[in-house]
Amino acid sequence: MENQFKISSYCHVKQNKISLNGKVLFSVKPEESTFLKQAYKALNVNYSKFFKMDKLSQLAFLAADVLFQYENISEENQENIALVMGNKASSLDTDRKHQDSIQDKTSYYPSPAVFVYTLPNIMLGEISIKYKLYSENSFFVFENFKTNYFYNYAQSLIVDNKADKILCGWVNVDDEDYEAFLYLVTPNGDLQHTEQQINTLYNELWTL
Amino acid sequence: MDALKQELKESLVEQLNLEDITPAEIGDDDMLFGDGLGLDSIDALELIVMLDKTYGIKLTDPKQGRAIFESINTMSAYIAEHRTK
16 A cells, blocks of 8 residues: 655643644643643633533544644635544543432432533544534544554545545543544655554653 | 522533633623524533522423523523422
């Protein structure tokens, strides 16, 4: 399979830091609990629905928004950008909140606003709604980030002409632990779209 | 009634995560949906749960919500008349 595609930009979010192409874009002290809200304001995201999302969707949305702002991708462009993401904990963080709200049968008030996020692929919907993407999207749950799976899936979308660009990556939230690594596969860019390159970029997460 | 209206405005902002607005900015007659506060269908369901949990009012027909949740004035009037808590 000939690989003419590149990785044009990538974003990491971990330890209360957001980095774009390896450079820290925004950070707050590790003990700050309102990191995502502060990042939203600092990065001029300007999308009030952000505050209705669960932490998993906020994390994915923020990382995608950093890349799309950098790439000058807006809802007006109507680009054919596929979304391919995965994680380990699925929507467990929000599942627990929902479970808490239905645990006591004498006080049974499940929140619809929480319940709608008890699926991990909702994050793809949130990004698609904001950027008006009517494209292919897939979400996978794996024990660990599977480089070869994401690489092969993205390559097949390209070869089959299913997408012009692909936003790929890993967005995981489990209680206080969280991490996001997103990268944009495009026809142009400085980095080759190869398994080795994706691994190298993913591993930068642990040096943030 | 004024205390109930103030309570409702604070509940809306807190429970519906309306970060860009304060209770003081919500007018008694402001439309809550559509061009007003811009609440959506999930917010409507959340308000139905809030009526039940906080005021003991069970809406059996969600379509009733359209008139009840038109504004703070309509909500407070309905709650004042039907509350069991």
